[in-house]
Amino acid sequence: MTAPAAARGPASHHAAPIPARAGIGLRHQHYRAVLESRPPVGWLEVHSENYFGGGRPLAFLEAARRHYPLSLHGVGLSLGTDGPLDRTHLARIKALIARLQPDLVSEHVSWSIAGGVYLNDLLPLPYTEEALGVICGHVRETQDFLGRQILVENPSSYLQFAHSTIPEWEFVAEISRRTGCGLLFDVNNVYVSACNHGFDAQAYVEAMPRAAVREIHLAGHAVREIGDATLRIDDHGSAVCEAVWQLYAAALRRLGPVPTLIEWDSNVPELPVLVAEAATADRFLAQAAEARDAAAA
Amino acid sequence: MLPLRDLQGAMAASVLRGADAPLAPVVRADGIAFDGRLQVYRNNTFSSLTAALKDSFPVVCQLVDERFFGYAAREYILTNPPRAPRLAEYGGDFAEFLAGFEPVRHLSYLPDVARLEWAINTAYHAADTPTLDPARIAAVPQDRYPRLKFVAPPSAQLFASEFPVDRIWQVHQPGGDLDTKIDLASGGCRLLIDRHDQDIRFLTLDAAGFALAAALCEGAALQDAYEKAAAIDGAFDLIAALSTHLARGTFADFVDATA
Numbered sequence: 001m002t003a004p005a006a007a008r009g010p011a012s013h014h015a016a017p018i019p020a021r022a023g024i025g026l027r028h029q030h031y032r033a034v035l036e037s038r039p040p041v042g043w044l045e046v047h048s049e050n051y052f053g054g055g056r057p058l059a060f061l062e063a064a065r066r067h068y069p070l071s072l073h074g075v076g077l078s079l080g081t082d083g084p085l086d087r088t089h090l091a092r093i094k095a096l097i098a099r100l101q102p103d104l105v106s107e108h109v110s111w112s113i114a115g116g117v118y119l120n121d122l123l124p125l126p127y128t129e130e131a132l133g134v135i136c137g138h139v140r141e142t143q144d145f146l147g148r149q150i151l152v153e154n155p156s157s158y159l160q161f162a163h164s165t166i167p168e169w170e171f172v173a174e175i176s177r178r179t180g181c182g183l184l185f186d187v188n189n190v191y192v193s194a195c196n197h198g199f200d201a202q203a204y205v206e207a208m209p210r211a212a213v214r215e216i217h218l219a220g221h222a223v224r225e226i227g228d229a230t231l232r233i234d235d236h237g238s239a240v241c242e243a244v245w246q247l248y249a250a251a252l253r254r255l256g257p258v259p260t261l262i263e264w265d266s267n268v269p270e271l272p273v274l275v276a277e278a279a280t281a282d283r284f285l286a287q288a289a290e291a292r293d294a295a296a297a
Numbered sequence: 298m299l300p301l302r303d304l305q306g307a308m309a310a311s312v313l314r315g316a317d318a319p320l321a322p323v324v325r326a327d328g329i330a331f332d333g334r335l336q337v338y339r340n341n342t343f344s345s346l347t348a349a350l351k352d353s354f355p356v357v358c359q360l361v362d363e364r365f366f367g368y369a370a371r372e373y374i375l376t377n378p379p380r381a382p383r384l385a386e387y388g389g390d391f392a393e394f395l396a397g398f399e400p401v402r403h404l405s406y407l408p409d410v411a412r413l414e415w416a417i418n419t420a421y422h423a424a425d426t427p428t429l430d431p432a433r434i435a436a437v438p439q440d441r442y443p444r445l446k447f448v449a450p451p452s453a454q455l456f457a458s459e460f461p462v463d464r465i466w467q468v469h470q471p472g473g474d475l476d477t478k479i480d481l482a483s484g485g486c487r488l489l490i491d492r493h494d495q496d497i498r499f500l501t502l503d504a505a506g507f508a509l510a511a512a513l514c515e516g517a518a519l520q521d522a523y524e525k526a527a528a529i530d531g532a533f534d535l536i537a538a539l540s541t542h543l544a545r546g547t548f549a550d551f552v553d554a555t556a
Contacts, residue, residue, distance in 0.1 A: 055425065076383065
């Protein structure tokens with residue numbers, strides 16, 4: 001294997017700032033449709049790992065990048081693993097950043113790797129001082145290596161650890177406070193976890209440090225019955241539900257207009273469905289901007 | 298309290314091997330039993346990895362049907378879980394796994410279909426390189442040709458099978474005619490697979506042409522590569538073969554080893 005394409009060539013894009021508008025997660029199913037129809041969305045986000053090899057995916061992304069500001073969202077760094085970060089992985093992210101000049105780079109408050117095996121899922125951390133120390137160390141290492149700020153995203157989860165001592169919202173906010181990283185506030189994840197674990201989603205919103213939240217995620221989730229109980233599963237496989245839109249509105253009331261991404265990863269629909277979801281988010285954002293301006297006047 | 302590293306090891310064992318019991322004391326039940334909660338994570342890992350394998354091996358999936366593919370994928374994930382957080386690299390030994398997988402032993406061509414799909418996958422994700430301009434070769438004095446060495450792009454891969462897997466693959470593409478009967482004994486195939494602009498291409502080669510292409514892609518000088526081809530076919534037409542490669546843009550570059 002020679003060096004990945006991302007490692008070669010001069011940067012050909014400006015780091016266009018991501019506007020406080022709605023964007024969509026670009027997936028391979030929509031490469032052609034996005035290039036051909038150039039939908040009226042504010043920005044695009046992709047999963048960094050899908051572009052490490054270069055080749056055809058990167059060619060599509062570079063073409064799309066000419067028309068939209070970009071965010072790189074990583075799913076494989078495993079910031080929460082108690083063990084060394086994968087330096088090869090970091091180097092590939094850095095090369096991709098140099099190539100694509102994204103305005104935002106993000107990862108997750110979770111872990112995916114243990115004992116050298118990659119589980120391809122975002123697994124939950126116990127909310128302890130020990131885990132906080134591990135993930136803060138890795139966020140610092142990542143920011144130092146990349147020479148820039150990253151955002152970390154609050155997780156969705158299906159279990160809680162008995163030895164957790166810190167509420168999740170405090171754990172997430174504390175990572176930002178200790179490392180200077182930004183936050184990617186996933187409203188659907190808050191809703192899913194709040195329902196699964198019986199905590200107050202509104203209190204979570206209130207606990208988010210305003211200045212640190214630089215991006216919001218919205219997605220659909222599934223509802224599964226297990227025995228007599230209900231578990232919400234964060235599958236990104238449907239439209240954003242009404243309760244999540246309401247929580248989003250509450251988040252915007254507290255945070256003001258923040259760049260917002262529509263994510264859809266399973267049962268991926270035709271592009272216009274995503275674009276319509278983004279238009280709905282844009283209406284909420286416009287209201288938030290009006291409220292902000294009215295308050296300032 | 299379970300140290301984080303031990304907790305993560307235990308959770309990986311639960312996800313991959315169903316070893317849930319050690320986590321009973323640390324997972325809160327809250328209306329759903331601890332193992333029911335762990336089952337969600339197990340499902341996520343197996344279903345997402347199965348989907349990734351299906352993306353990389355769509356024709357294998359069609360050949361064995363989706364249900365059986367899910368079963369085979371599960372067995373593969375159990376024995377060969379991903380070692381790197383890059384799914385495009387996952388599945389490189391799936392063909393080898395299928396070759397040793399008892400339930401598909403009768404489908405002797407199946408591992409080769411998987412190998413072909415992996416070669417396509419590799420070409421799809423390979424880095425881009427410029428294409429060698431034939432005019433640059435035309436400008437080289439003829440007496441230096443024997444020592445020329447060519448540089449293949451990262452997408453170029455040589456593929457040979459004793460089965461007609463190229464035709465099997467072809468009829469399973471969108472719009473392909475699935476009613477086509479393919480005689481497994483009708484002969485194998487030798488291909489050069491690469492990506493040009495954004496399209497995956499197959500170049501069908503005979504035994505001598507394959508030997509030439511394989512030697513050149515490995516960096517052999519033109520004279521040495523020709524001798525390999527001529528050993529198979531004494532009448533091998535080097536000029537025609539080289540013209541074909543240059544016209545279609547098989548190579549990214551060349552080196553004049555005379556200098």
